[in-house]
Amino acid sequence: MLTDVDKKVVAAIQGDIPISQRPYKELAESIGISEAQFLEAVRKLHDQGVIRRFGATIRHQKSGFSANAMVAWNVDEAKVHEVGKIFAGFKGVSHCYRRNPVSTWPYNLYTMIHAQAQEECVEMAREMAHTVGVEDYNLLFSKRELKKTSMEYFPSDDDD
Incomplete structure (x- = not known):
């Protein structure tokens, strides 16, 4: 069963991840928790199999694959x-x-x-x-x- 924090973490990482020195800190602040809590939640969700991997969505046409x-x-x-x-x-x-x-x-x-x-x-x-x-x-x-x-x-x- 996912907690409210788990759901907020999933919502935060399912979109664009900030391009910055500490993107997870920014995402954590956006949902009102610490960076450490955010990373722990991501680890837990991964260990439980809720999150399998992070991936980029590539626009293949724009990257040379027409x-x-x-x-x-x-x-x-x-x-x-x-x-x-x-x-x-x-x-x-x-x-x-x-x-x-x-x-x-x-x-x-x-x-x-x-x-x-x-x-x-x-x-x-x-x-x-x-x-x-x-x-x-x-x-x-x-x-x-x-x-x-x-x-x-x-x-x-x-x-x-």
Whole structure:
């Protein structure tokens, strides 16, 4: 069960983190606790598995990666975990998920590939397929980004 302080800490770190010498001190002050209390709460939430990691949201188009593709893979269910680990190790892969297939769409593993050109995405998918021996996959290229935000689990009081 999360305390009110835990929820405030999550709300503080789910947005932009200040670029400063002591960003956690600034965030702590914004929610009315000490830097030490803030860091202890973050450690506790991490130890409990509530927070897995901190990550940056990169605007891939602005950083030189003008092509990206969601690749849907039809992987033998007995090998999906092993294949997923291998795919996740590829440098150009930012996401790797297992999802349930449906009768009209048999794909159960999904990766997001980023590159400078669509041809590079195609080549990376070929290399990935060859590495694990999977032949049934589909590349779905992004045409336009309509929304890119992170989930807000506990909106701060300032968001009213």
